[in-house]
Amino acid sequence: MNSRLISIIRKEFIQILRDPRTLGIILVIPIVQLFLLGYSATSDVRNIPLAVFDQSQSPEARALLDAFRAADYFRIDYAVNSQEEIAVLIESGKARAGMIIPPDYANRIARGDAQVAFILDGSDPTSASTALSAAQLIGQAHATDILQEKIARSGMPFELKPPVEVRTRVWYNPDLVSAYFMIPGVIGMILFAITSILTATAIVRERERGTIEQLIVTPIRSWELVIGKITPYALLAFLDTLEVLAIGHWWFGIPIRSPLSLILALSGLLLLSGLGIGLFASTIANTQQEAMLTVWMTLLPAIFLSGFFFPLEAMPKILQVVSYIVPLRYYLVIIRSLLLKGVGVAAIQNEIIALALFGIFIMGAAALRFRKRLD
Amino acid sequence: MQYLIHATNLKKSFGGNRAVDGIDLSVAPGEIYGLVGADGAGKTTTLRLLVGALRLDEGQASVCGYDILRQTEQARAQTGYLSQRFSLYEDLTVLENIRFFAEVRGLTSKEWLPRCLEILDFVGLAEFRDRPAGQLSGGMKQKMGLASALVTRPRVLLLDEPTTGVDPVTRQDFWQLVIKLVSTPLRLPPNSENLGGEKEGGQVSVIITTPYMDEAARCHRVGFMKGGRIIAEGTPGELRATLTGRILELRGQPLNLLRHLAAGDEDVEDVQAFGDRLHLRLRQGSAGQVLKRLPQRIKSGGGTLSDLRQVPPVLEDVFIALTE
Numbered sequence: 001m002n003s004r005l006i007s008i009i010r011k012e013f014i015q016i017l018r019d020p021r022t023l024g025i026i027l028v029i030p031i032v033q034l035f036l037l038g039y040s041a042t043s044d045v046r047n048i049p050l051a052v053f054d055q056s057q058s059p060e061a062r063a064l065l066d067a068f069r070a071a072d073y074f075r076i077d078y079a080v081n082s083q084e085e086i087a088v089l090i091e092s093g094k095a096r097a098g099m100i101i102p103p104d105y106a107n108r109i110a111r112g113d114a115q116v117a118f119i120l121d122g123s124d125p126t127s128a129s130t131a132l133s134a135a136q137l138i139g140q141a142h143a144t145d146i147l148q149e150k151i152a153r154s155g156m157p158f159e160l161k162p163p164v165e166v167r168t169r170v171w172y173n174p175d176l177v178s179a180y181f182m183i184p185g186v187i188g189m190i191l192f193a194i195t196s197i198l199t200a201t202a203i204v205r206e207r208e209r210g211t212i213e214q215l216i217v218t219p220i221r222s223w224e225l226v227i228g229k230i231t232p233y234a235l236l237a238f239l240d241t242l243e244v245l246a247i248g249h250w251w252f253g254i255p256i257r258s259p260l261s262l263i264l265a266l267s268g269l270l271l272l273s274g275l276g277i278g279l280f281a282s283t284i285a286n287t288q289q290e291a292m293l294t295v296w297m298t299l300l301p302a303i304f305l306s307g308f309f310f311p312l313e314a315m316p317k318i319l320q321v322v323s324y325i326v327p328l329r330y331y332l333v334i335i336r337s338l339l340l341k342g343v344g345v346a347a348i349q350n351e352i353i354a355l356a357l358f359g360i361f362i363m364g365a366a367a368l369r370f371r372k373r374l375d
Numbered sequence: 376m377q378y379l380i381h382a383t384n385l386k387k388s389f390g391g392n393r394a395v396d397g398i399d400l401s402v403a404p405g406e407i408y409g410l411v412g413a414d415g416a417g418k419t420t421t422l423r424l425l426v427g428a429l430r431l432d433e434g435q436a437s438v439c440g441y442d443i444l445r446q447t448e449q450a451r452a453q454t455g456y457l458s459q460r461f462s463l464y465e466d467l468t469v470l471e472n473i474r475f476f477a478e479v480r481g482l483t484s485k486e487w488l489p490r491c492l493e494i495l496d497f498v499g500l501a502e503f504r505d506r507p508a509g510q511l512s513g514g515m516k517q518k519m520g521l522a523s524a525l526v527t528r529p530r531v532l533l534l535d536e537p538t539t540g541v542d543p544v545t546r547q548d549f550w551q552l553v554i555k556l557v558s559t560p561l562r563l564p565p566n567s568e569n570l571g572g573e574k575e576g577g578q579v580s581v582i583i584t585t586p587y588m589d590e591a592a593r594c595h596r597v598g599f600m601k602g603g604r605i606i607a608e609g610t611p612g613e614l615r616a617t618l619t620g621r622i623l624e625l626r627g628q629p630l631n632l633l634r635h636l637a638a639g640d641e642d643v644e645d646v647q648a649f650g651d652r653l654h655l656r657l658r659q660g661s662a663g664q665v666l667k668r669l670p671q672r673i674k675s676g677g678g679t680l681s682d683l684r685q686v687p688p689v690l691e692d693v694f695i696a697l698t699e
Contacts, residue, residue, distance in 0.1 A: 003478060003483070003484070004478065004479045004481075006478075007474075007475055007478035007479050008479065011464065011467065011471070011475045014466075014467060014471060015464060015466050015467065018466040018467075019466065209462045210458065210460040210462040211462050211463070211464060213423075213428060213458040213460075214456070214458060214462075214476065214523070215479070216427075216428045217426045217427070217428060217451050217454065217456045218451070218476065218479045218480050219448045219451060219452060219479070219480060219481060220479050
């Protein structure tokens with residue numbers, strides 16, 4: 001192998017190892033992010049605090065409340081004595097939902113036209129929509145039970161059965177755990193952010209400290225300088241990938257349904273884009289701070305348009321179109337498919353090609369801009 | 376004579392600003408050439424052009440016969456360059472720094488260690504080889520920069536203000552190294568292919584930029600730069616000779632009054648204070664009249680004259696005269 005290249009890589013490694021603080025940050029930040037996002041960025045809604053104004057105080061009303069208690073979507077925290085109290089509790093955020101059972105509930109059940117009011121705090125649409133469908137489902141199931149009971153009591157030889165039943169089955173993530181969706185995303189985000197930021201700052205640091213002027217007058221070729229400087233950081237990024245993968249698997253229970261070699265190979269494809277963006281930023285910036293900002297300016301929109309937090313399908317058409325130039329978007333499809341679905345290359349070949357094309361394009365553009373000269 | 380550095384009509388602009396505006400430069404083996412001039416005169420840009428760190432707009436330059444534009448890497452292989460803001464990797468040790476520059480400039484794993492030790496010995500840093508470069512004093516850093524520029528035994532050494540901000544003793548040391556370097560012929564390495572085949576007379580050429588006139592006086596030849604051009608060139612003696620007979624030294628009391636009176640004389644072009652003395656620069660051929668006229672004027676003006684005489688000009692006088 002090329003000895004100049006080895007010299008640069010060795011020098012870069014010595015510098016990384018002499019700076020244990022930065023090294024620590026590089027290795028610890030992904031873990032912190034993983035735990036933060038793995039636990040906080042979840043749309044799984046459980047134990048919504050519920051306030052109940054039960055005016056009926058009848059066995060029928062208690063049966064309804066039991067049905068709500070049985071499903072763990074709601075927690076009946078408050079039994080109140082007026083509608084105003086519900087309003088106060090929801091306004092103060094102590095309760096997220098309220099239920100009002102009318103005084104004639106038991107009688108109307110007997111007549112078959114009972115109603116209860118259900119109030120939801122819609123300020124957080126994600127949990128509100130989950131709560132809404134949960135409340136409706138619980139109500140419907142309870143209604144069916146009551147009907148069933150009535151028919152049974154009437155002594156008719158008739159079993160109540162809906163004419164159509166939609167049987168759902170959720171594949172890959174049967175319990176719909178958000179972490180399954182988030183953690184592959186975290187892997188992509190970390191890989192992308194670390195490679196682009198470290199590459200940009202590592203190269204700009206030479207310019208900022210003035211060492212680049214000494215490097216320019218050596219026979220080092222531009223590509224040797226670039227490859228030599230980014231190889232150590234690419235290796236660190238791979239180490240981060242393995243780290244996040246291991247914690248995701250053993251702590252959060254994320255399945256790994258594809259061979260590790262394939263996962264790492266396709267992660268390498270994302271590295272190409274991250275390194276390219278970092279290199280490109282380094283040709284624009286003169287200080288490490290500028291480099292950092294430049295990378296973040298591209299990183300933040302890229303993360304939002306990648307489908308990491310918000311599903312792309314829900315975005316306006318124009319943003320969906322823009323998202324096609326976001327490499328992270330393709331990688332997220334790839335890594336989620338590999339980890340959760342265990343699919344082969346054929347199923348994700350379009351994304352692989354798109355990711356590769358983007359990587360080659362941005363690397364090429366950066367390499368064209370990167371000149372071994374001061375002007 | 377074969378020049379190691381040969382440049383004609385170098386031009387370089389940044390935006391609309393002509394930083395270097397038609398420079399001709401030739402430096403022979405064994406010669407120390409000093410480029411002096413005010414800040415912004417174009418000294419650093421000239422060196423950067425010679426080393427190919429900046430691209431020439433116009434003109435032609437060669438180092439050891441290699442064209443700087445077409446044979447950049449061959450030319451660079453012959454060049455040791457110490458940039459003005461020379462910085463090393465502060466987190467690497469002295470030896471690691473020199474090893475890095477030795478290796479990226481093509482020294483093999485067998486060659487680098489003896490060569491690094493030899494060069495560290497030469498600059499007197501051998502005992503600090505394992506010290507992190509960030510913990511070196513300013514003067515030691517400059518010597519280390521010199522060592523890393525010399526480690527491949529270049530035939531051409533370009534030093535950009537190497538002694539700025541360095542204490543006088545270290546400046547003296549540094550100059551002794553440079554003088555030693557040019558006065559001893561280069562020891563040829565066993566395979567001397569990187570010397571372009573010239574085995575004989577392996578002497579080094581040095582271009583050094585400096586703002587210090589005492590350093591300019593140590594150079595074999597000096598070029599004064601102003602506005603991107605070399606406006607005067609010659610040996611220190613030749614340059615001083617341009618002002619021979621035109622410098623008077625004046626001592627007396629009070630200095631401010633003497634200064635005012637001297638400046639008022641129609642034949643005095645410029646007055647500069649040198650400590651407790653004044654240097655007056657006169658119009659050509661007016662020394663006799665001024666020597667007669669000025670003592671009377673000082674007396675009638677209320678000053679005391681203790682000494683007024685012709686002195687040989689120093690480079691500083693030349694520099695000031697040229698800068699105006």
